[in-house]
Amino acid sequence: MNLVAQTQTLLRNLSWHLDFPLVGPRKVIFLLTNRCPLRCVMCWTHEADLHNELPLSSWEKAVDSLPQLGVHEIMFSGGEVLLRKDDVVALVDRACHLGIRTSVITSGWKTTPTVMQELYDAGLNVMMNSIDGPNAEIHDGIRKRPGSFDSVIASMDMVAEIRGRPRPHIRDPLLRNDFAYGTMSVIMDQNCHMLTDIYDVSASHGAQFICFQAVTNDEKNQKNKVQTENLPVLREQIEKLIAIKKTGGPIAVTDTFLRSIPQYFEDPASLLTDVQCMAGFNDFIINAQGHVSTCFGDIKDPDVTGILNTEVDVAKLWRMAPMNETRARMRTCENPCFVACWTNG
Numbered sequence: 001m002n003l004v005a006q007t008q009t010l011l012r013n014l015s016w017h018l019d020f021p022l023v024g025p026r027k028v029i030f031l032l033t034n035r036c037p038l039r040c041v042m043c044w045t046h047e048a049d050l051h052n053e054l055p056l057s058s059w060e061k062a063v064d065s066l067p068q069l070g071v072h073e074i075m076f077s078g079g080e081v082l083l084r085k086d087d088v089v090a091l092v093d094r095a096c097h098l099g100i101r102t103s104v105i106t107s108g109w110k111t112t113p114t115v116m117q118e119l120y121d122a123g124l125n126v127m128m129n130s131i132d133g134p135n136a137e138i139h140d141g142i143r144k145r146p147g148s149f150d151s152v153i154a155s156m157d158m159v160a161e162i163r164g165r166p167r168p169h170i171r172d173p174l175l176r177n178d179f180a181y182g183t184m185s186v187i188m189d190q191n192c193h194m195l196t197d198i199y200d201v202s203a204s205h206g207a208q209f210i211c212f213q214a215v216t217n218d219e220k221n222q223k224n225k226v227q228t229e230n231l232p233v234l235r236e237q238i239e240k241l242i243a244i245k246k247t248g249g250p251i252a253v254t255d256t257f258l259r260s261i262p263q264y265f266e267d268p269a270s271l272l273t274d275v276q277c278m279a280g281f282n283d284f285i286i287n288a289q290g291h292v293s294t295c296f297g298d299i300k301d302p303d304v305t306g307i308l309n310t311e312v313d314v315a316k317l318w319r320m321a322p323m324n325e326t327r328a329r330m331r332t333c334e335n336p337c338f339v340a341c342w343t344n345g
């Protein structure tokens with residue numbers, strides 16, 4: 001870690017104690033839409049507002065406001081963010097001109113070779129496909145839509161095909177030569193016995209980094225969390241993943257993170273002795289209407305009265321009083337959701 005990054009981490013830790021951000025977020029996540037053609041069993045995005053979305057011009061303002069906050073990374077997500085593919089391409093291009101790294105996470109349902117090429121040419125730095133099963137039976141069962149497994153595999157192959165192509169038109173050499181593609185898989189009861197198979201599929205389709213996370217610990221997901229009788233098989237799978245990692249497999253989460261996943265499913269609160277949740281200081285999520293999305297619900301700028309925050313000012317949202325009140329609640333959270341808890345680890 002270089003000196004700047006070390007200083008930022010120190011300031012974020014101090015911010016955590018103060019419930020006030022002394023520096024900007026590490027990364028901003030823009031949820032461009034709640035719409036999605038899939039209906040994954042662990043996702044409730046489709047129950048959110050599907051009709052009101054910020055126009056491209058508002059997202060452009062949001063991107064433009066990031067350099068003054070010291071933000072160097074944006075993730076575009078949803079819903080299925082590629083339902084707004086032209087807007088994503090435009091925003092990646094805009095961010096690239098400002099020297100900001102960008103990533104996209106997609107189910108692969110809307111990926112086409114043309115979209116992939118446009119994103120790549122615009123300066124995209126990271127493409128992530130989400131894959132939750134090693135075959136159509138498991139993956140489509142979780143996604144609740146036949147054909148979703150074939151879509152994500154096709155999407156992975158499109159990214160693998162394109163990476164490495166020269167893009168001399170990108171002025172910033174750091175962004176020009178920075179491109180990686182990976183996968184993200186959510187561990188749940190339905191796939192906990194097939195994690196190494198998911199790894200194999202991702203690796204065999206060229207993924208350069210392979211991530212895992214655990215399904216969220218909310219009330220609706222109790223049926224999807226790994227059940228007690230399946231914890232032994234989960235532990236076995238986790239140890240196999242760690243063994244793969246030791247031989248150089250591109251698993252992009254730490255051994256400690258992986259080994260904590262069974263503990264999380266067994267007794268989430270027991271993690272509180274080991275970790276501090278940095279969710280209010282590391283990553284900042286702006287929802288499709290331009291408000292802040294947190295695990296304690298959406299937070300609005302008190303000055304905004306309408307459904308849409310069209311003048312979305314990320315710096316103002318980051319520092320507003322209701323956000324700081326929520327940071328204090330996060331700091332004393334007693335029901336850890338695992339992923340965010342570990343963002344500092």
Ligand code: SF4
Pocket residue numbers: 036037038039040043044045078079080107143
């Ligand atoms: S693909 Fe993503 S947004 Fe769509 S239903 Fe699944 S988890 Fe939710």
Ligand code: SF4
Pocket residue numbers: 277278279295296329330331333334335336337338340341
């Ligand atoms: S650990 Fe608690 S406060 Fe932190 S992100 Fe998860 S639910 Fe939110």
